[in-house]
Amino acid sequence: RLVADHETYARIIAELGGRGNMEAESLRSICISAERSERIASSAHSSLGAPLGEGDLEALRELAERILKLYEYRRHLEDYLSALMEEVAPNLSRVAGSILAAKLVERAGGLRRLAMMPSSKIQLLGAEKALFRALRRGAKMPKHGLIFQHPLIHRSPKALRGKAARLLASKLALAARADAFTGAMMGDRLRDELERELRDLRKNR
Structure with missing residues (x-):
């Protein structure tokens, strides 16, 4: 091109x-x-x-x-959203990125509701139609929803995306709970842990 x-x-x-x-x-x-x-x-x-x-x-x-x-x-809008999410949900923004973090909060109906979700539900947020279709027809279950937009997921080998999505969803759940309930800053640590665990996953495939 x-x-x-x-x-x-x-x-x-x-x-x-x-x-x-x-x-x-x-x-x-x-x-x-x-x-x-x-x-x-x-x-x-x-x-x-x-x-x-x-x-x-x-x-x-x-x-x-x-x-x-x-x-x-x-x-301009992305800069504004990044600043807003850094204030409202800093941990979630560090793990997911501000744009994806905002989409997850919007889809869940608020930060508190996102924080109360199990990681398995966060993993499939945005893939509800595919999930219900799979349940009705016995088709293949979706492995991820909105979180596929995360670079660590869509750049992962296709065979590992399901496991990578589960790892990411677990970190997002912890980050959302910290933002909603405790205010503890752990986003950078969660991001580092995620990257390390994904590297180990690729090595041991």
Whole structure:
């Protein structure tokens, strides 16, 4: 893939416009690596597609600028949410990350309700439909719900994701209870324990 992500693609269109402006030097000026800039420029100049009119290019650039503003707004919201979750549920945020922690609290109906859940229920939060479908039809049970979004889970080998999800859910349960009831700070320790246990799990597979 020539362009790594959608935001970079939108920035190229917003700042450079049509393929006639896709010079390697211009691409490097918007923080694209030299090697990738050369490949994009070469591909743009060898393209067989018909050129766009000025009206079409202007519409595309306007759309690209709006997309970039949405990315910026998303980062602003994520920063706000991170600060809020660090205040409300610091332990849960350290273990799960602020975005996933907020989703778990919302899905559970509040931090206190999340703290009162067993780890097995936290593991499947967000997978209720799949769980009920499995119970009705005798299908394969889901191994995880929202917590699949945690990088330590979705980067784990597929065969180990169920065990990894159980480990994570147990740490999340402890973190939520500390945030809701005791106020003790243990998030960093729980995160370190989780990473160590997952490393051991991969070694002993």
